[in-house]
Amino acid sequence: MAMVCLSDFEAYAKKYLPKIAWDYFAAGADDCTTRDENILAYKRIRFRPRMLRDVSVMDIRTKILGSEISFPVGIAPTGFHQLAWPDGEKSTARAARAMNTCYIASTYSTCTLEEISAAAPGGLRWFQLYIHRNRVASQQLVRRAEALGFRALVLTADLPYTGKRRDDVRNGFRLPPHMKLKNLEGAFEVCKMSPLDPSVTWNDIYWLRSLTRLPIIIKGILTREDAELAVRHGVQGIIVSNHGGRQLDEGPATIDALVEVVEAVRGRVEVYVDGGIRKGSDVLKALALGAKCVFIGRPALWGLAYKGEEGLQDVLRILQDEFRLSMALAGCASVSEIGPHLVQFSKL
């Protein structure tokens, strides 16, 4: 079967992954309304394409926090890549480097940060962080990431507790015995009690700032109020995210929330978005609405499930080709020409 678009990878993954792994990756909270809305909301945005502009030379590169990437699509932090492919996050790191884009490694990786770094030296990587009850554990992770050359910290803000994902409850989901949350080994006992600290507040950004010179990006912001607080607390970037619809169900689709966050931020920090990206034209829409870059979660896992790093490169390459083509067909030859004039919200 030809792998023509991202849905082909989704169908493959659904067919070949163990059910418990597929269910875990696919899960949304409660009724999965927000998970699905992330995708549907893109369909309500319509292009206003412009004709007869010179699109013979296309430049789809962009910069995030000063680093150039080959096109504005990075890898969002997701856990447990070994559930998708034996080499796990090492494959992810290699694919991201091969495609010259950014990979946000998750705290919940099944490879250590050291293994990830060694797998793809020189790749652009950020590190996703939860703040743990055991603050020393978090501090150590931050220091390791900084020492290994990760170039930013991505603090996940939307998981004081884990969302209710019904299939995981039904399946009694847990990692197979041969997989480990390797970055957390020794630091604390997993699974007895959630190691995450639900008392974290905005002031903890200052604590985090005191630990590191890396830029801090906050992930999980969905309102203008929180966007303003993020800027005031000195973060360098915001990822508009609802955790793939896995936390609070029936919040806004991320592409809808992006609009109000971008308005509130007024260019003071970079804004990114994840959730619901399935086509190159979705990337174009996100950029038109003010995102500097998007990050893909489940599609990256489907790519891994298909053929490891090669499969993930296939996914990224398809997105890249589709993004370039949709830019050209909309009349933009470079990312700098993308703007809100390109889109309108459908009334339906």
Added chain:
Amino acid sequence: MAMVCLSDFEAYAKKYLPKIAWDYFAAGADDCTTRDENILAYKRIRFRPRMLRDVSVMDIRTKILGSEISFPVGIAPTGFHQLAWPDGEKSTARAARAMNTCYIASTYSTCTLEEISAAAPGGLRWFQLYIHRNRVASQQLVRRAEALGFRALVLTADLPYTGKRRDDVRNGFRLPPHMKLKNLEGAFEVCKMSPLDPSVTWNDIYWLRSLTRLPIIIKGILTREDAELAVRHGVQGIIVSNHGGRQLDEGPATIDALVEVVEAVRGRVEVYVDGGIRKGSDVLKALALGAKCVFIGRPALWGLAYKGEEGLQDVLRILQDEFRLSMALAGCASVSEIGPHLVQFSKL
């Protein structure tokens, strides 16, 4: 099969209850539009969740008419609990007390008020009342309820006549011979002519007031005009309700009507809502829009059908856990932090 969410109980009840009982509980008037809208309307409300607020200590208790309950979900008045479980309303009373919440016992119970009281002494209970053509019968019921320690009267306003529920007509629904409307025995002959008085008007609130010192709550209000009348006639509370979509079809969903009732009431009395609650996050939405508490009807019956009082406790515990989690994920540590800023109406 694991009982993970309320739909699991619904599926169980649909499978194991006698068809005539399932149909009776499930029935809506006419095309069942309003019954279904009660649920759909919740899905059109979107959260605006706030991040990085200390939600390590969660307090989900609330008070209704001055009585504390463990979380803002009570049991709405529904009839004929023996159709769902042999012990009928006695089981309901026990489950409500075990979960420390309020149970509104129906006039159309298959146990007497005395049996209900004896089954769970000390539980917080209100008594739901219809006004009968035979006013003496109603008066006696009010006096019995007051003497038994019921703490409020809930006058149902939306049933001058019974709605047209097609399945009940097709099934020729009537109670099995071994079940009785025990509270009405002797007072009048049931089934010849409806014992309810369709000439009741607002002035009858004054008559009811003259019979009892209990607070009077009116159930079935759907418009700002009637909410204003209710307040002016001295009720202590309003339950926004459309009788589970069993009376006038194609009226408003209760969560939509709640908004206009709350606006009209301007805090002068407590406002509650029933209809369409299927998840803990629905409770959060209702509170955000101004309800002091919600009441569940059919889900309580599904719980009874599953395992009697134990099954109903399961249902309440799931709602409680989901409510607490959705509060935390929305950034609220106590019920007092819930407000309209948490929600917006989807344009779709």
Added chain:
Amino acid sequence: MAMVCLSDFEAYAKKYLPKIAWDYFAAGADDCTTRDENILAYKRIRFRPRMLRDVSVMDIRTKILGSEISFPVGIAPTGFHQLAWPDGEKSTARAARAMNTCYIASTYSTCTLEEISAAAPGGLRWFQLYIHRNRVASQQLVRRAEALGFRALVLTADLPYTGKRRDDVRNGFRLPPHMKLKNLEGAFEVCKMSPLDPSVTWNDIYWLRSLTRLPIIIKGILTREDAELAVRHGVQGIIVSNHGGRQLDEGPATIDALVEVVEAVRGRVEVYVDGGIRKGSDVLKALALGAKCVFIGRPALWGLAYKGEEGLQDVLRILQDEFRLSMALAGCASVSEIGPHLVQFSKL
């Protein structure tokens, strides 16, 4: 099978009528969008029911053009009743009289006006008229109707040519040889060329007026502009109608058009509506939006198909009971209490 609601009669008719007859009655123009919209549009209207009003004595009678009918539902003009029941329009006339309501007999009846009159002497009947190329034929019909005691003329305005009903084309629909358009026999040869005159304009109302002292009602108006013209040309009533969706597809649903027609008319003449009435509560909605009375087309044919005049009475009785009940549940004891405050348009 119990006949509980109008859909039961529809299902019966679909099952037992010859396909060519069912198709003819069910047909809509083109994609049948307007036929179906007539029904869907009712579902977008929501009641605002009022509580605690004395509805112990219900009065559902109304008057149309000064004649009292038992409830505000009459029989719309439809053709070829013998396709549904052997006695054809004679049965229709008897059922209408038995239920004390108005029957608008069609020019395209399979019984003569004389037979119809003789079948149910004293019944309230109006006569539906097309203007033919052969004006003498039309004039004779008007005179016969007037002489037979028909109390109004209903001029159909929306059929200069017949709409394109695909199933009729596929079926090669024509009347079985034993049925005749009896009112037109002798007047002109049917089926060679349409006998209807597509050059009719508003001025022909004056010509019609010159022929008769009967009130003239115009049927098929859908816009405020035409409603204004109708009033200015001296008609006594307007039936908002799109011919059951059988003429121009993708015009407005009649209940939507009713609103603008009622506004334009400002009470100067009576306004009625047909199309899409399937429940008693639809009648209540139409009256709340300003209709004096509604007329049913296909449901009457389903009733005939079920059991002739008895079946049609069943249909009317169900509508009557449902209308009375929905009035009571909305808080209205008489037709005069029905008004626009009872409804709102759903935003969905």
Added chain:
Amino acid sequence: MAMVCLSDFEAYAKKYLPKIAWDYFAAGADDCTTRDENILAYKRIRFRPRMLRDVSVMDIRTKILGSEISFPVGIAPTGFHQLAWPDGEKSTARAARAMNTCYIASTYSTCTLEEISAAAPGGLRWFQLYIHRNRVASQQLVRRAEALGFRALVLTADLPYTGKRRDDVRNGFRLPPHMKLKNLEGAFEVCKMSPLDPSVTWNDIYWLRSLTRLPIIIKGILTREDAELAVRHGVQGIIVSNHGGRQLDEGPATIDALVEVVEAVRGRVEVYVDGGIRKGSDVLKALALGAKCVFIGRPALWGLAYKGEEGLQDVLRILQDEFRLSMALAGCASVSEIGPHLVQFSKL
């Protein structure tokens, strides 16, 4: 099977064409959202039909760029007609002439312009042009078309690159060996590299103008901004088009874009529209919203697939009859009476 409406031809073509040909004609870009929206958008437009206007004599003729056509429906440029019928574009030309309407021959024809001209001498034809990297090739095509009596040039603006049509990728679509892009033979090697020039800009209109005295029409405009540019660069007409939804997916439906283009153009040049026309009433809607004429793409191919030129005439005749009937039922006796008062946009 009777061929009653255009869907009948679609069903026939889907059944009898080789899958690869059907897929090619049916294809839309990406998710085919825009392809399908072209049709759905028509359904959201509602007529406001007017009654009692003299429609006994119908005149449905119109003029485009000064040439009279029998009704306002022409043949849009589509490629590879031999995939639908052995005689290919020669049949198309004959059918268009027989029906006295305009045929826009595509650069990607499987017959030469000379063959097309010879097949139907005297027919009204326009020539659709892409601008090639090899400008000489384009220049030669223009000169040939002009010499052969084509009466306008239609420059396609929305194809700097070919859209991503998933089925074509999966099928590995290419022309069967016995078919050729005959107009391009010798001019350059097809299929190695796209011969189209993605650097074309508005200034190339001036270059095109310098080559020919034919009117220039630009095809593929979807925004008011580009409509204004088109007028300023001196084109004689605009075809609002999204290439049948085959280029940038999730742009506007053409009938929606027509509104803004017509507003921007303010009558300075003629505006046409293609995409989504499936019924005569769609033509009426397009004209009501300001189009001078519509063009059909896929329906013409279905007609060819059915019976060659005869089948295409059937398609055109059905559209003609439906258009005439819908005009009459809306109250218009001639094209000049059609205007925006006839339609409104549904809120749904």
